[in-house]
Amino acid sequence: MVMTQNYDIIIVGAGLVGATLACVIAQQNTCSSLRIALIEAGADPQHFSGEQFDPRVVALTPASQHLLTKIGVWEKIVTQRACAYSDMEVWDGEGTANIHFSAAEVRQNCLGHIIENSLIVTALREQLIKHPQITLIQPATLVGLSKGERTQIALDNGATLTTDLLIAADGGHSKVRELAEFATREWDYGHTAIITTVQTELPHQATAWQRFMRTGPLAFLPLSTVDGKYFCSIVWSAEHALADELMTLNDADFCARLGFAFEHKLGKILHSATRFAVPLRQRHAKNYIQSQIVLVGDAAHNIHPLAGQGVNLGLLDVATLAQEIERAGERGIPLNDFSILRRYQRQRLTNNLLMMSAMEAFKRLFGSESLTISWLRNTGMHQLNSLTELKKIIVKAAIGLH
Ligand SMILES: Cc1cc2nc3c(=O)[nH]c(=O)nc-3n(C[C@H](O)[C@H](O)[C@H](O)COP(=O)(O)OP(=O)(O)OC[C@H]3O[C@@H](n4cnc5c(N)ncnc54)[C@H](O)[C@@H]3O)c2cc1C
Known part of the structure; x- marks a missing residue:
């Protein structure tokens, strides 16, 4: 019993x-x-x-x-x-606008981790x-x-x-x-988030980056540097059709598309780990x-x-x-x-x-x-x-x- x-x-x-x-x-x-x-x-x-x-x-x-x-x-x-980040850079990929948030402006050591x-x-x-x-x-x-x-x-x-x-x-x-x-x-956001880790050519400057595009926002979040190599976690929220297409690309093509979408702010995307797609609701x-x-x-x-x-x-x-x-x-x-x-x-x-x-x-x-x-x-x-x-x-x- x-x-x-x-x-x-x-x-x-x-x-x-x-x-x-x-x-x-x-x-x-x-x-x-x-x-x-x-x-x-x-x-x-x-x-x-x-x-x-x-x-x-x-x-x-x-x-x-x-x-x-x-x-x-x-x-x-x-x-x-x-990885502590002290700054946030948010910009609009369609226009010329940007906002920069800094921990120093609010007398903090960092904005978060x-x-x-x-x-x-x-x-x-x-x-x-x-x-x-x-x-x-x-x-x-x-x-x-x-x-x-x-x-x-x-x-x-x-x-x-x-x-x-x-x-x-x-x-x-x-x-x-x-x-x-x-x-x-x-309700459905109409977006799928692609998440993965990427290695970038340039250091992330302890900054959380977000570019807004009409198809959805793309975020690069700074991770710890390992043996002089720079890493970011990315969350690329895109309309379902675009996300489906991005998921089918081979690694080299995905890195090239990602670098372009990110306006090469951190140089070339050298490597991308396995991608996961998460529908957003x-x-x-x-x-x-x-x-x-x-x-x-x-x-x-x-x-x-x-x-x-x-x-x-x-x-x-x-x-x-x-x-x-x-x-x-x-x-x-x-x-x-x-x-x-x-x-x-x-x-x-x-x-x-x-x-x-x-x-x-x-x-x-x-x-x-x-x-x-x-x-x-x-x-x-x-x-x-x-x-x-x-x-x-x-x-x-x-x-x-x-
Ligand atoms: C792409 C993406 C990026 C994100 N980025 C961020 C970010 O930067 N910052 C942030 O704050 N949040 C972020 N989030 C959101 C964040 O991941 C969630 O808000 C968070 O995980 C919620 O925590 P939780 O413990 O409520 O739920 P979960 O993390 O989902 O945990 C639920 C737990 O319950 C267990 N469980 C489920 N069903 C049962 C059951 N029937 N019986 C027993 N156990 C069960 C599961 O195994 C799991 O361990 C992101 C989410 C996504 C999708």
Whole structure:
């Protein structure tokens, strides 16, 4: 007979968001006696070293860095491999406009760090083991969910678990969101993102580069230099037909096309690793909460990678939800009390919606063929570049300072 296991909190998904959340909750004073289960479908991440880089990287803001420092994993990550960037260069390939953001303008050492996903997730999984109240159940996939006095979930290994609070951190295709019937607003961006690592002829100058084209944005994100060789992670968001064509090119032709699209800002593209194509969808849950169930990270919101904000928004969800759980503990409020979740949703939903709308507007502005918009874009960019105060506000928002 299979026994049902009971936990105070169950988190589904030990990706960047779920694993961070488990660590943050576990180290809070009022949460030390909570029993937390963390369910993860996948295996441990692959290890990349030398000239091999994880194709999936994130641009972490100082606010995200602060959270990872608080749970004791930041040092571990940066001593392995991370690339701080101090500048951002954004320009419009159709006109002549450009904006330059610099950390110095906001008196910071850097705007953020580009880090491989696998490195962060590995450091988090190692940290989880240090918290005896966390049980990592892996590999195990959530396959069933039933609501009741306590929420019950079923795993593909036959186990059933019950909890007062089920947290979905299971990514963009969240099974929890689907089974609990959370409504979403979704639309196709009409873009596929091609991601890969490239070696460039010239150094990246600790700069994150983004060129906007009518067919979509192209980003070059700086990576660590290895034996005097320069590497960048690229995210080339292109209309589906163009992306399909780019995926079929041989390496030499792809490097030539990429160099041309990037206006050879970093000289020739010397080498490209395996390319991956990811269709991009905007997806936002209309509500993040139901009785005893809450969505965080990509399970709640998917955003276009042009902003590099996906994980950063997820980590802000983490900080807010953990704070509400701690507050409930201090006041003796039970975990299944809906007021905890309501306070979380109130803070995060509007904030995430604002960022998603801003990114959509940015994307539409730069994807437009209209002459008026093109004129506005160029004029706006020139003016923005000279409006130091406005730029400072934008940079501070982008790096999570307010
Ligand atoms: C091309 C591209 C570039 C990007 N660049 C950036 C960037 O520069 N900066 C940034 O901040 N963000 C970026 N993002 C977004 C970022 O990758 C996501 O926001 C982030 O990975 C979300 O983290 P998460 O933990 O919520 O979800 P995920 O990383 O998707 O993790 C979900 C976890 O849940 C597990 N899981 C799924 N289903 C189940 C189940 N049924 N049972 C158990 N476990 C399950 C999965 O195995 C996985 O480990 C980019 C995204 C794309 C596509």
